[in-house]
Amino acid sequence: xxxxxxxxxxxxxxxxxxxxxxxxxxxxxxxxxxxxxxxxxxxxxxxxxxxxxxxxxxxxxxxxxxxxxxxxxxxxxxxxxxxxxxxxxxxxxxxxxxxxxxxxxxxxxxxxxxxxxxxxxxxxxxxxxxxxxxxxxxxxxxxxxxxxxxxxxxxxxxxxxxxxxxxxxxxxxxxxxxxxxxxxxxxxxxxxxxxxxxxxxxxxxxxxxxxxxxxxxxxxxxxxxxxxxxxxxxxxxxxxxxxxxxxxxxxxxxxxxxxxxxxxxxxxxxxxxxxxxxxxxxxxxxxxxxxxxxxxxxxxxxxxxxxxxxxxx
Numbered sequence: 001x002x003x004x005x006x007x008x009x010x011x012x013x014x015x016x017x018x019x020x021x022x023x024x025x026x027x028x029x030x031x032x033x034x035x036x037x038x039x040x041x042x043x044x045x046x047x048x049x050x051x052x053x054x055x056x057x058x059x060x061x062x063x064x065x066x067x068x069x070x071x072x073x074x075x076x077x078x079x080x081x082x083x084x085x086x087x088x089x090x091x092x093x094x095x096x097x098x099x100x101x102x103x104x105x106x107x108x109x110x111x112x113x114x115x116x117x118x119x120x121x122x123x124x125x126x127x128x129x130x131x132x133x134x135x136x137x138x139x140x141x142x143x144x145x146x147x148x149x150x151x152x153x154x155x156x157x158x159x160x161x162x163x164x165x166x167x168x169x170x171x172x173x174x175x176x177x178x179x180x181x182x183x184x185x186x187x188x189x190x191x192x193x194x195x196x197x198x199x200x201x202x203x204x205x206x207x208x209x210x211x212x213x214x215x216x217x218x219x220x221x222x223x224x225x226x227x228x229x230x231x232x233x234x235x236x237x238x239x240x241x242x243x244x245x246x247x248x249x250x251x252x253x254x255x256x257x258x259x260x261x262x263x264x265x266x267x268x269x270x271x272x273x274x275x276x277x278x279x280x281x282x283x284x285x286x287x288x289x290x291x292x293x294x295x296x297x298x299x300x301x302x303x304x305x306x307x308x309x310x311x312x313x
Contacts, residue, residue, distance in 0.1 A: 175205055186215070192222040210240035217249040221286065226256040244274035252286035260290055268299045 179202055186198045199216040203209065213236040220229040233250035236243060251266035267287075270277045278300050281287055290296045 178205060192219040195219040196223075208235075208239050210236050210243045210246060214243065214245040214249050217246075217253070221249070221252055221256070226253045229253040230257065242273060244270045244277055247273065248277050248281075252284060255288075255290055256286045258289070260293065263287070263290060264293070264295050264299065267296075271299055 182198050182202045186195050186202075189195050189198065196216055196219045199212050199219065202212045203216070206212065213232055217229040217232040217236070220226075220232060230250060230253040233246055233253060236246040237250065240246060247266045247270035251263045251270060254260075254266060255263035267277075267281060267290075271281075281300050287296070
């Protein structure tokens with residue numbers, strides 16, 4: 001009866017375990033007394049070499065035969081596997097040699113056919129064919145060269161433009177980051193002169209920025225420099241006439257200088273451009289001279305209970 005190698009190994013290991021366990025159970029003492037039987041403990045000690053060698057001769061012979069049979073089967077399987085691998089390799093080599101032989105044969109047939117054709121046409125035809133092929137190849141190579149040169153030029157120009165755009169965007173990002181840092185620094189500073197210094201550095205990076213000019217005019221008003229603030233607001237509104245904050249700051253400067261009509265006009269324009277300019281105007285110090293005028297209340301409308309701060313602060 002032929003059994004698989006895995007089944008044979010399993011049976012052999014089970015049989016060895018049973019044979020080794022028989023002497024162990026045989027050596028356990030029996031208690032024949034009439035006392036109550038206690039649960040037996042399993043002996044888990046290691047089997048000594050002497051106990052392992054005390055096997056019946058027939059059992060040893062059977063185990064040796066089984067091990068020999070297993071070894072023989074494994075050697076047979078290894079031989080079959082090697083034979084199969086060698087056969088596959090021989091088949092692959094045979095196919096490669098056959099393909100190479102066919103290729104060489106067909107190539108020689110082609111060369112022979114071309115040679116016979118050239119012999120039939122004569123050397124003159126061969127010379128003309130060679131000249132025509134050379135001229136055609138030269139013309140085609142020139143066309144391809146011009147085409148690739150045109151494409152490369154266009155690609156270089158596109159890459160140059162993209163590089164300029166990338167560099168400009170990078171500079172813009174750096175400038176924006178610097179301006180943001182200056183804004184944070186200006187918000188933390190309470191001294192108007194320090195604020196003006198920060199705004200000057202910002203104007204060096206962004207000349208004529210309406211928002212920066214408005215904040216600088218507000219700092220000048222804090223210092224009492226109304227003429228300077230008015231000049232800044234005029235420059236601001238010349239570049240950005242729709243700046244609500246610029247009209248508001250110029251209204252403050254005109255009101256401080258006593259130009260009440262101009263101040264009311266600027267305030268009216270600021271409120272038209274941004275409704276948020278109404279509430280801060282009620283608490284603006286520079287508008288103290290305008291509060292008694294009825295036009296001031298008409299421009300600002302009803303006063304809210306929560307008055308905002310100055311827009312530029």
